[in-house]
Amino acid sequence: MAIVGAGRVGCALGKRLHQKGWRIGPVITRSMRTARAARRRIGSGKPQAGLSEAVLAADLILIATPDRAIAETADALARIGAGPRSVARRNDKYHRSGARRARQGKKKSGSGAWRGKIVLHTSGALGSDVLRPLALRGAAIGSLHPLQTFSGRTIPGLPGSTCAIEGSADALRAARRICRELGGVPVVLPPRRKAAYHAAAALAAGHVLAVIEAAVRILVSVGFSRKAAVRALVPLTRQTLANYERVGARAAWTGPLSRGDFAVIERHLEALRHFPREYRGAYDALSRLGVNVLGNRGDSRKQQLERTLARIK
Numbered sequence: 001m002a003i004v005g006a007g008r009v010g011c012a013l014g015k016r017l018h019q020k021g022w023r024i025g026p027v028i029t030r031s032m033r034t035a036r037a038a039r040r041r042i043g044s045g046k047p048q049a050g051l052s053e054a055v056l057a058a059d060l061i062l063i064a065t066p067d068r069a070i071a072e073t074a075d076a077l078a079r080i081g082a083g084p085r086s087v088a089r090r091n092d093k094y095h096r097s098g099a100r101r102a103r104q105g106k107k108k109s110g111s112g113a114w115r116g117k118i119v120l121h122t123s124g125a126l127g128s129d130v131l132r133p134l135a136l137r138g139a140a141i142g143s144l145h146p147l148q149t150f151s152g153r154t155i156p157g158l159p160g161s162t163c164a165i166e167g168s169a170d171a172l173r174a175a176r177r178i179c180r181e182l183g184g185v186p187v188v189l190p191p192r193r194k195a196a197y198h199a200a201a202a203l204a205a206g207h208v209l210a211v212i213e214a215a216v217r218i219l220v221s222v223g224f225s226r227k228a229a230v231r232a233l234v235p236l237t238r239q240t241l242a243n244y245e246r247v248g249a250r251a252a253w254t255g256p257l258s259r260g261d262f263a264v265i266e267r268h269l270e271a272l273r274h275f276p277r278e279y280r281g282a283y284d285a286l287s288r289l290g291v292n293v294l295g296n297r298g299d300s301r302k303q304q305l306e307r308t309l310a311r312i313k
């Protein structure tokens with residue numbers, strides 16, 4: 001396989017697949033420095049700065065560039081397959097190096113170059129339609145989104161993680177195989193559902209992090225050291241999640257809103273006056289969300305909450 005865009009996700013998947021015996025070919029980033037670093041992280045592969053015909057030696061091409069670069073990467077790859085002249089149209093550095101190598105390349109190019117190749121991207125929000133230029137060249141296109149957070153510092157455990165996959169039959173088969181190889185659980189998702197799916201992932205990961213960081217800052221402002229604040233709050237969140245997993249959302253719900261204790265909520269609102277406006281905005285929005293998704297149908301707490309939020313400005 002070739003990895004185009006070997007950052008956090010590209011390196012993590014490359015490393016795990018290499019450990020499972022996959023042969024890693026070109027490891028492509030935008031500079032030789034980052035490509036060599038990626039190769040070291042993966043433990044295999046041939047570092048390369050920019051696209052070239054070398055990708056055509058791989059049966060499977062994994063595009064793990066940022067979402068915003070996937071369409072242009074697919075375009076540039078398709079042009080490589082179409083032959084040197086059309087590749088040379090691009091004038092940015094990343095794609096120019098591909099064009100230069102394509103002109104010098106000895107490997108077969110032309111309309112048949114992509115036939116039988118499988119190209120997958122790893123975006124959670126985009127469908128495989130963004131790879132259409134490659135499908136027009138005969139490649140099987142799809143996407144494989146590991147529902148995990150890759151910080152780049154460590155490689156998260158993938159066993160048990162969901163992988164959202166979609167694409168043409170051959171691409172889907174390859175994506176399912178990769179996912180199982182990683183110990184993941186493949187879930188086929190229609191491309192039109194991916195944006196909503198990814199919004200859920202953002203709520204459960206990055207947005208949860210923002211809430212916890214705000215809570216830590218509040219504790220720091222009342223005298224905790226940052227370390228003590230993290231030590232105090234992380235076990236609380238961890239236990240809440242454990243309860244949620246074990247007994248479900250309603251039974252795991254605690255706190256003044258769950259008890260309908262609006263006097264305490266008023267005190268929270270008074271206290272939040274001393275913090276940036278976003279804190280209060282988040283508290284209001286999360287209280288409304290909480291009573292909606294955790295409360296009962298026709299819950300009287302909804303009206304009481306609105307009255308309390310309106311009273312304490």
Ligand SMILES: NC(=O)c1ccc[n+]([C@@H]2O[C@H](COP(=O)([O-])OP(=O)(O)OC[C@H]3O[C@@H](n4cnc5c(N)ncnc54)[C@H](OP(=O)(O)O)[C@@H]3O)[C@@H](O)[C@H]2O)c1
Binds near residue numbers: 007008029148151
């Ligand atoms: N991070 C996560 O937790 C996570 C989880 C699941 C899925 N994803 C998805 O996986 C994909 C990659 O995310 P990531 O977090 O791994 O990104 P990343 O760490 O920023 O790595 C991006 C890689 O793509 C290369 N690149 C950047 N801009 C490019 C461009 N304009 N053209 C070509 N290559 C370019 C970078 O090269 P240089 O190294 O030379 O800059 C780097 O190798 C995204 O679609 C993302 O949505 C991310």
